[in-house]
Amino acid sequence: MKIGIIGSGGREHALCYTLKKSKKVKKIYCFPGNGGTAAIAENISIDLSNFQELKNIINKNKIDLIVVGPEKPLVEGVVDFLKLNKIKVFGPNKLAAQLEGSKIFTKNLCEKYKIPTAKFGVFEKENEAIKFVKHSNLPVVIKADGLASGKGVYICQTIDECQKAIDEIFGGKFGKAKNLLIEEFLTGEEMSFFILSDGKSIKTFQTAQDHKRVLEGDLGKNTGGMGAYSPSRLINKVLEKKILNKIIYPTIQGLQDMNVVYSGFLYAGLMIVKDEPYLIEYNVRMGDPECQTILPKLNTDLFDIILACCNEELEKIDIKWNNKKSLCIVLCSKGYPDKYDKEVIIDNLKEIKPNNNDFCFHAGTKFMKNEFYSIGGRVLNFVSVTDSFEKSRERIISLIEKLNWKKGFFRKDIGYKVIPK
Numbered sequence: 201m202k203i204g205i206i207g208s209g210g211r212e213h214a215l216c217y218t219l220k221k222s223k224k225v226k227k228i229y230c231f232p233g234n235g236g237t238a239a240i241a242e243n244i245s246i247d248l249s250n251f252q253e254l255k256n257i258i259n260k261n262k263i264d265l266i267v268v269g270p271e272k273p274l275v276e277g278v279v280d281f282l283k284l285n286k287i288k289v290f291g292p293n294k295l296a297a298q299l300e301g302s303k304i305f306t307k308n309l310c311e312k313y314k315i316p317t318a319k320f321g322v323f324e325k326e327n328e329a330i331k332f333v334k335h336s337n338l339p340v341v342i343k344a345d346g347l348a349s350g351k352g353v354y355i356c357q358t359i360d361e362c363q364k365a366i367d368e369i370f371g372g373k374f375g376k377a378k379n380l381l382i383e384e385f386l387t388g389e390e391m392s393f394f395i396l397s398d399g400k401s402i403k404t405f406q407t408a409q410d411h412k413r414v415l416e417g418d419l420g421k422n423t424g425g426m427g428a429y430s431p432s433r434l435i436n437k438v439l440e441k442k443i444l445n446k447i448i449y450p451t452i453q454g455l456q457d458m459n460v461v462y463s464g465f466l467y468a469g470l471m472i473v474k475d476e477p478y479l480i481e482y483n484v485r486m487g488d489p490e491c492q493t494i495l496p497k498l499n500t501d502l503f504d505i506i507l508a509c510c511n512e513e514l515e516k517i518d519i520k521w522n523n524k525k526s527l528c529i530v531l532c533s534k535g536y537p538d539k540y541d542k543e544v545i546i547d548n549l550k551e552i553k554p555n556n557n558d559f560c561f562h563a564g565t566k567f568m569k570n571e572f573y574s575i576g577g578r579v580l581n582f583v584s585v586t587d588s589f590e591k592s593r594e595r596i597i598s599l600i601e602k603l604n605w606k607k608g609f610f611r612k613d614i615g616y617k618v619i620p621k
């Protein structure tokens with residue numbers, strides 16, 4: 201089989217690497233991929249919003265199956281387009297992708313199906329939003345409705361901060377805004393919970409916790425993710441049952457009631473408050489960098505799983521995992537998430553040869569003139585899978601220190617909640 205993977209991050213390199221291990225996968229194409237996928241697949245650089253061009257390349261190269269990594273093409277309907285053109289594709293369709301594409305869609309679904317989530321209000325007028333926060337207990341969380349690359353969420357401690365958030369959202373910072381969401385602030389511990397669905401049945405696909413803040417101690421600005429570990433320290437059988445029964449099943453049912461079939465990965469961002477799960481958000485894809493920590497623990501052929509999902513035969517597959525502790529540290533360009541240099545050579549990278557249970561997944565890199573260059577803020581994802589989080593972290597740090605990239609930085613405290621001081 202020939203596979204095509206849409207996306208260019210660490211998640212897509214991890215998907216590519218894991219699919220490549222399958223004996224049934226003959227060749228992989230990445231649209232557009234990165235420096236890491238270039239070594240194991242053919243990278244094809246295209247404008248991902250041009251579905252027609254994508255279709256032409258898929259047909260020309262006789263690609264059998266497309267796997268979609270990031271949310272944007274899913275929310276824009278790439279799955280619907282490819283299916284209409286008789287191309288096999290793994291991921292949710294446009295209607296199902298609203299779970300990530302519209303926070304208000306998801307909140308309304310939660311309300312209708314009594315899915316536990318923060319209390320909320322939807323506001324179409326600036327003065328009504330302000331009036332509401334003036335009568336609320338602070339902090340409150342103010343959110344833009346649509347996709348905002350993780351930036352459309354404001355945790356506001358003062359009325360001035362609320363005013364700024366409301367001004368920015370209605371001012372169009374995240375695209376034209378008809379309305380916004382104001383939520384109660386939940387205090388607890390966050391956890392990422394993953395499942396796979398083929399529209400008929402679901403399978404759990406591990407848990408993880410990520411670190412979104414740029415500085416050690418979970419301080420500083422929000423980023424796309426500085427590191428993650430799997431499994432989450434919070435998960436146990438009782439909590440898993442609650443998450444499935446109170447959140448996942450009612451969501452899939454709610455979609456079905458609207459004649460929407462959910463097929464693909466689904467990522468529930470949860471807040472666990474006194475052993476009870478609350479839905480913070482849905483993502484209609486794997487997490488990044490959570491995916492990079494989860495896939496190395498998989499003992500079943502990922503290609504078989506994905507194909508079964510596309511063929512609505514997921515129930516027949518037994519997904520097996522190892523019990524190890526997986527941890528990922530993201531090496532970033534100095535200055536990220538603000539300004540940073542691009543096209544900086546990563547001199548030593550060719551010399552770094554991770555062994556069996558250590559991995560180096562590329563994110564913002566490019567391979568040219570026989571060298572690797574950084575082209576993004578999050579550059580490399582180092583993952584290690586061992587018997588303890590402590591050992592995994594030690595191995596990663598020693599790999600990053602060996603690389604010794606002068607233009608990079610990383611957090612040394614990833615996983616501090618699961619690693620004794």
Ligand code: AMP
Pocket residue numbers: 318341350353383384385386387390469480481
């Ligand atoms: P989201 O993009 O909705 O996941 O929000 C980004 C981050 O904001 C989450 O990972 C949480 O850390 C935080 N957050 C969002 N909503 C809430 C809430 N209602 N209460 C507390 N924290 C929240």
Ligand code: GLY
Pocket residue numbers: 410424425483486487488489490
């Ligand atoms: N790790 C957060 C995300 O993928 O959205």
